[in-house]
Amino acid sequence: MKMKLLSAAIFLAFSSPLLAADGDIHDVTILGTSDIHGHFMPWDYASDKENTRGSLSQIATKVKAIRKEQENLILVDAGDTIQGNFVETFKDEKISPMMLGFNEMDYDVWVLGNHEFDFGLKVLNRALTQFEGNALAGNIEKTDGNPFLPSYTIVERNGIKIGVIGMDTPMTQVFAEGTNRLGGMVFTNPTIEVKKVISKIKDKVDSIVLVAHMGIDNENNRSDTGVADIANANPELDAIVAGHMHVEIDKAVVNGVIITEPGKYGRSLSRIDLQFSEKNGKFTLVNKDSYTYKIQGVTSDKSMEDLYQPYHKRLRENANRKIATLTGADLVPENEVRGIPQVHVQDTGISALFQEVGFFFAPNANVIALQIDNDNAELDVGPIKAKDIAYNYQYAGGEITVYEMTGKELKAYMEWSAGYFNSVKDGDVTYSFDLKRRSSKYSTNDFFAGVTYTIDLTKPAGQRITDLNFSNGQKITMDTPIRIGMNSYRMGHLTRKGGVLENRDFPVLFDTKAIYGEEAGTIRNLAIKYLMEEKKGLYQGKTMQRWKLSGLVGYDKERKIVKDLINAGKIDILKSEDGLYTNVAAINVKDFMFASSSEANAEIMALKQKLMKATDQETIDIEQRITLINALN
Template sequence: MKNRVKKLCALLLAFSMVFGIGLVPPSNAEMVESPETVNITILGTSDVHAFIYPWEYKLGEEDSDAGLAKVYSVVKEVMDENPDAILIDNGDTIQGTELTDVYKNDDTTVFPIIDVMNYMEYDSWTLGNHEFNYGLDVLERIMADAEFPVIAANVYNDDGSNYVLPYIVKEINGIKIGILGMVTPNIPRWDGDKVENLEFVSLIDDAKKWVKVLREDEKVDIVIASLHAGVEPEYWEDGGDGARAVAEQVPEIDAILAGHAHEDIEGELINGVLIAEPKRYGNRVKRFDFIMEKNGDYWDLKEKTSYNYDTNSYEAAPEILDLAEEYHQATLDYVNTPIGEATGDFVPVGEIMGIPTAQIQDTALVDFINKVQMKYTGADVSLAALFISESNLLEGPLTIKDAAYIYKYDNTLYETEVTGAELKSMMEWSANYFNTYKPGDVTISFNPDIRGYNYDMFSGVEYDID
């Protein structure tokens, strides 16, 4: 009877280990099986986009699952359980809210999001693509404020040296953990002239290069790739700008903290590599756990699990609210600055629930954006996308937060010459956002593989989408 009970317990333990990815946040007591077994916990954030307070400045209202104040409540809870837990950030950290507009050029104070991350004692920060939006001078000034390492292995200076550190190594209870940072290599597409002295190389190629260094030279027991890229590729035919291809070709990585795509991925095994992503704005905090078992002079990885904490169920940490109160108030004052008045709503009331009106008919809002672009370039035709599909300018006084709501990114405006054929090709490409009508369809639908911010609408030319 005793043997049957032992076998049943072993089966139940195996079942819980295999299916433990993302079900419940594991406690340290559950993980430790013997004195020769150690649980290594890694916490990760990604795409925080300068959210500190749980507040949406563009709308002037609370955002109950956003901000590092919420994140820190999760971090404290986990650190109480496992004081040796490692905390890393996966990029797109300094750009996003209007707080950045207030402080990005202020060299008299520590940049607010970095000030908070210093207090939270982050162990590393991987650069994201939006870190480069303001140019290298601004980025380097902000990086200098950080009391933790900044990493991005696949970014090189024009002399071939690394722009920042490629990785860090942490040691906990004799176990060495290598954290490799990488960022999407598509940055020159978006910020070309701002990064002209830098080279961004394939995630696949550099993962192979630096994982070999970590395994063979640094002798690490665990490799984590903090990879600021989505699971799926964006532009590279070989997948060299996505996490999936990295996992498929570099199985020596134990886990990938993905980002960039703002997806909520609790845990997915690809070629034995555990990939997860913690959404955006501090909505989620990623937790990886690695069960390490002593085997002579070495440590073996016996099991790995992942879990996403939903910050909506946590109170904002008062320490962070107090620390960032001055930054928050300065941003509120800025976004509430009056800039004009609207004589009417720029987008009419929607006719079909769930379908953005401004994307299916001509509206004053898109016309307004395009007319501004045409005014400052002298172009005959302008194209623009809505980054927030439900954005609008409502009748009445307008403030900076209203302008930020309809155009949330500090993009660079370009003028270029195109032929009529090239213009038509661009318009056809943009129209791929819509699904082609099929018999039985009752309304318009959209291509799920194309993000709304890639659907451009044109002014200066009359056209129909059929």
């Protein structure tokens, strides 16, 4: 089950020179970051733990080392910088911590991302005035029709002129619908805007590079929301630093344009090398290449750590504020099967807590829908700290907006959510997750409160929700009026082109951000307010049974054997081929059970023969298969 990160139109090799070099050779290197989301130091402020997988201060170490080797260097960022990892704590202060770091590292270009607008234009403009490089966003128009920011800049290195174009995803305007975050500004088509810039600068520069807060493929089935569309329409581009989708791409090529993406949270650094031949004072691009550096384990830069120490100290203190005490039951049971998040396969107290918050602050809702976006959700009996709320609900911008719909539309939404799971087949002894949904940038397994229901995984996707009633037992029909409290971001996903509620327009009855404020109206902050004020610092945890999965029938003995083997570490649940995504297929015992011991022994002997030629991963798979056959027969 191989992950297909890129579309078939993208080719993953581009190494031959463009032209034969017949003059002096000069190099220009472009280093790119994206989606740092406030990770200025190797620390996760939601869990208050060190995290050396990546950060701006670690990237600074790598950039300094490369600068020593390559003087013709351009440093760019593709957006989503000033939100995330609690850096928004300082959004109303005079100094933006992320701009401090960018200026210290001498960034040349910062291209805006969609999350730059999360806190409104006042906060964004304050950061923009502090950035000492060139801030770009060529597809955003102010209300008077003038551009919000420049669309390009020309950076010269040793006589070589690089035109750098900046574009933000037009989905930003979609995400902001129903808010005033954009101040009435309009996002235009980036493919067309890039073409306009190219016609303006192509005779003034030696190479053109796009930095875009967009992934390769189109988002939500909307054309011109992916850089592949831009590359196909603009072959004059030499390279693209992409972002937004939180994936790492060393090198892809679309229509002759190199594309690289540096993942998320400062975990990777993209590098593009442009090689020019100089003849009679004219520079001609003769070769280009790209790849990414892994940042995990890189030493954090001392000067950056000194710069950020006051912010680091304040965020740690804020994270450790006690807001309540949990009594009764832990809000998340231990995983029954190692590696299968219990929070995804049974109703839990942690989802109930946030749904209670939704009902309290949006009292006109009769259904609340949300997701727990942390596989490792955990909140045990004892003190509840501010960091526990953020750890268990990681989307900083989430709010509760109440929409009016019918039971038919609610069920369509619930069926879409239930598509997170694979159907159960005879012999399956574990529930498993759909690979495409599991590998999505966004958590898409939503839970519903105010109702009771069963997800029958013996049924195909779209036909799984059964026994759907309100919590008081009243049956929900296709015409039942529903007032559903949910995140507007999710509603945008459902109503997009191709979405399960495509092109539907649902009246908005209530919005916690509109009532309580852009920051105070988030689920995180409302939960803290609820625990401190409404619950007086005391919350009673209890076992929840509002919904359940069904479908694993029979094979009780085999299920226990498999569970014990997994929990003992003798075998593992199944992962995607690249190892990034867990539990993407069920363990089916029929694959390992034989009619006789002689047949089982013959299969084991055949597997042992394969071991002699197996790769490391094949060895693991074969050894696990042998273990299962021995245990089940």
